[in-house]
Amino acid sequence: MCGIVGYIGPREPEGVLLEGLKRLEYRGYDSAGVAIFNKGKVEIVRAVGKLTQLEKALKGKRFSGPIGIGHTRWATHGKSTLENAHPHTAGKVKIVHNGIIENYIELKDDLISKGHKFLSETDTEVIVHLIDEELKRGDNRGEAIRRAMLRLKGAYALGVIFDDDEKHLYAIRNGAPLIVGVGEHEHFIASDIPAILNYTNKVIPLRDEEIAICTQEECSIMDFKNGNVPRTPQKIEWDAEMVEKGGYPHYMLKEIHEQPRVIMETIDKYIDKDRMVPSFDDLKIPVSTLKDIERIEIVACGTSYYAGLVAEYYFEEFARIPTEVQLASEYRYRHPVANKRTLIIAVSQSGETADTLGAVRMGRELGATVLALSNVRESTIPRESSAAIYTEAGLEIGVASTKAFTTQISTLFILALHIALIKKTMTKEAVSEAIHELTALPWLVEQSLKRETLIKQLAEKFYNYRAFFYIGRQLLYPVALEGALKLKEISYISAEGYAAGEMKHGPIALVDQELPVVCLVTPGPIYDKVMSNVEEIQARDGIILGIGEAGDSRLKKISREFIPMPKAPYHLTPLVYTIPMQLLAYFIAVKKGTDIDQPKNLAKSVTVE
Numbered sequence: 214m215c216g217i218v219g220y221i222g223p224r225e226p227e228g229v230l231l232e233g234l235k236r237l238e239y240r241g242y243d244s245a246g247v248a249i250f251n252k253g254k255v256e257i258v259r260a261v262g263k264l265t266q267l268e269k270a271l272k273g274k275r276f277s278g279p280i281g282i283g284h285t286r287w288a289t290h291g292k293s294t295l296e297n298a299h300p301h302t303a304g305k306v307k308i309v310h311n312g313i314i315e316n317y318i319e320l321k322d323d324l325i326s327k328g329h330k331f332l333s334e335t336d337t338e339v340i341v342h343l344i345d346e347e348l349k350r351g352d353n354r355g356e357a358i359r360r361a362m363l364r365l366k367g368a369y370a371l372g373v374i375f376d377d378d379e380k381h382l383y384a385i386r387n388g389a390p391l392i393v394g395v396g397e398h399e400h401f402i403a404s405d406i407p408a409i410l411n412y413t414n415k416v417i418p419l420r421d422e423e424i425a426i427c428t429q430e431e432c433s434i435m436d437f438k439n440g441n442v443p444r445t446p447q448k449i450e451w452d453a454e455m456v457e458k459g460g461y462p463h464y465m466l467k468e469i470h471e472q473p474r475v476i477m478e479t480i481d482k483y484i485d486k487d488r489m490v491p492s493f494d495d496l497k498i499p500v501s502t503l504k505d506i507e508r509i510e511i512v513a514c515g516t517s518y519y520a521g522l523v524a525e526y527y528f529e530e531f532a533r534i535p536t537e538v539q540l541a542s543e544y545r546y547r548h549p550v551a552n553k554r555t556l557i558i559a560v561s562q563s564g565e566t567a568d569t570l571g572a573v574r575m576g577r578e579l580g581a582t583v584l585a586l587s588n589v590r591e592s593t594i595p596r597e598s599s600a601a602i603y604t605e606a607g608l609e610i611g612v613a614s615t616k617a618f619t620t621q622i623s624t625l626f627i628l629a630l631h632i633a634l635i636k637k638t639m640t641k642e643a644v645s646e647a648i649h650e651l652t653a654l655p656w657l658v659e660q661s662l663k664r665e666t667l668i669k670q671l672a673e674k675f676y677n678y679r680a681f682f683y684i685g686r687q688l689l690y691p692v693a694l695e696g697a698l699k700l701k702e703i704s705y706i707s708a709e710g711y712a713a714g715e716m717k718h719g720p721i722a723l724v725d726q727e728l729p730v731v732c733l734v735t736p737g738p739i740y741d742k743v744m745s746n747v748e749e750i751q752a753r754d755g756i757i758l759g760i761g762e763a764g765d766s767r768l769k770k771i772s773r774e775f776i777p778m779p780k781a782p783y784h785l786t787p788l789v790y791t792i793p794m795q796l797l798a799y800f801i802a803v804k805k806g807t808d809i810d811q812p813k814n815l816a817k818s819v820t821v822e
């Protein structure tokens with residue numbers, strides 16, 4: 214995820230761009246840069262690291278404008294170096310980009326064969342050379358851009374300016390968010406609304422395959438088929454609370470949409486992106502202790518318990534350590550066996566859950582090493598544990614936990630790889646490959662969030678049903694449990710999560726034409742097994758709500774409704790498939806009219822037994 218901004222108008226462009234980038238820094242902060250006209254020539258200033266580095270580089274500089282583009286980067290292709298920082302340039306073309314170009318390697322080879330010289334490792338640089346190449350076929354810049362876009366595969370939002378054209382700012386959207394802000398004798402482009410809300414509340418959200426061409430006075434939009442698209446600006450009517458909720462009607466929906474960012478920030482904290490290995494520098498557990506661990510017990514409650522169930526697969530597969538996940542409220546009253554070779558991981562968003570705290574205290578008494586995973590620094594559970602690591606989910610206000618869940622799983626994924634390296638149960642190459650896959654997760658979650666409209670429509674069709682089943686296997690079994698919990702706790706509808714393979718051992722007796730069954734299916738080692746379970750339900754007239762990989766025609770065919778999900782590495786599917794679970798529960802609750810952020814009978818942190 215990256216953030217892009219652009220401006221054309223009478224203001225000082227550097228101020229507008231920096232203000233916008235500050236509001237977009239959450240989308241990435243490996244490097245940042247601007248390209249701004251100054252006395253008829255475009256100057257590019259870039260800096261590695263957080264935005265403050267770019268501010269330092271711009272200190273004292275003044276630009277005549279009237280046009281400028283800016284970018285803040287989360288590295289996916291290429292390390293966070295100055296050469297890889299945006300804006301990128303080729304000939305007269307300057308560009309900033311958010312997204313991933315899937316066919317950049319073949320395009321790069323073709324462009325190199327035509328004499329183009331590349332300076333960076335990024336996929337973005339291919340786009341700027343492609344537009345430069347298309348300019349050779351005629352200097353209609355909008356046309357050159359359009360032709361170049363037709364050759365790209367992937368998803369992108371772009372800001373483009375040309376060295377010899379002080380009159381036009383170009384914005385292109387295809388698969389990544391981009392809006393145009395409409396002011397008086399000025400226009401803005403940005404990855405999201407808050408970046409420009411200080412200057413205008415009139416926006417045009419671009420749709421996929423659209424190109425906006427902005428002068429100071431007007432903005433025209435064409436689609437990739439070269440047709441003009443008439444669009445009228447929308448007025449953003451956000452009151453103070455809405456601004457506080459980022460324009461969302463509920464904190465829960467805001468927090469669902471914060472997940473790409475907070476997952477990125479959490480991952481960023483625990484990996485060394487240059488070496489592509491885990492990095493738990495301040496983990497206060499000696500490597501020798503981790504090396505001697507013979508068993509892992511994960512203790513937690515509710516959604517945090519389900520995060521533990523996902524992590525169980527990671528610890529056993531990656532680190533080859535026997536791992537059990539315990540409900541803290543049960544564990545603390547049993548006579549568990551634990552000793553100094555047991556690692557107890559206490560997962561708790563709030564860090565205050567009484568039952569989890571009780572399990573932590575018992576674990577310490579038994580001599581185990583207790584590692585807390587919390588979202589709140591200095592909360593009680595981390596304080597009473599041997600050591601603590603933290604998710605970077607930020608304040609989670611909605612009682613129904615969403616972003617905490619996905620950041621917990623992301624952190625435990627990295628921790629399992631860290632221990633696998635220590636125990637030498639995985640090679641560094643295999644660990645680096647898994648970490649590299651993980652860096653695309655914010656992007657995958659952003660793609661998953663784009664199913665929102667489809668899921669809202671699904672909720673509107675099924676919100677009146679009296680009960681739901683959720684089924685999944687292996688890594689998606691805990692997601693089925695979490696999906697059922699989300700629905701229960703905010704819509705008050707009875708819902709059960711089940712291991713798909715277990716349905717035939719009893720629960721299938723409940724299946725009839727009045728029972729929607731959310732079926733989580735992803736390609737992988739047990740695809741056929743899960744599909745057999747789904748077909749057993751279909752054979753008994755159950756209503757199949759299929760959540761599966763786009764293109765899975767076998768699941769789609771037997772689904773009453775099918776939600777196509779982005780292709781994701783198998784180990785990351787729990788994180789990607791959780792998003793539709795959260796959205797389905799949310800939109801059903803909206804239709805039920807419940808108090809979504811503060812559901813009845815619940816509290817955000819259960820500090821009593």
Ligand code: AGP
Pocket residue numbers: 514515516517560561562563564565566569612613614615702816817818819
């Ligand atoms: C999840 O949506 C619920 N709010 C609840 O199950 C919660 O996960 C559980 O109470 C544990 O809270 P904790 O993570 O703060 O310990």
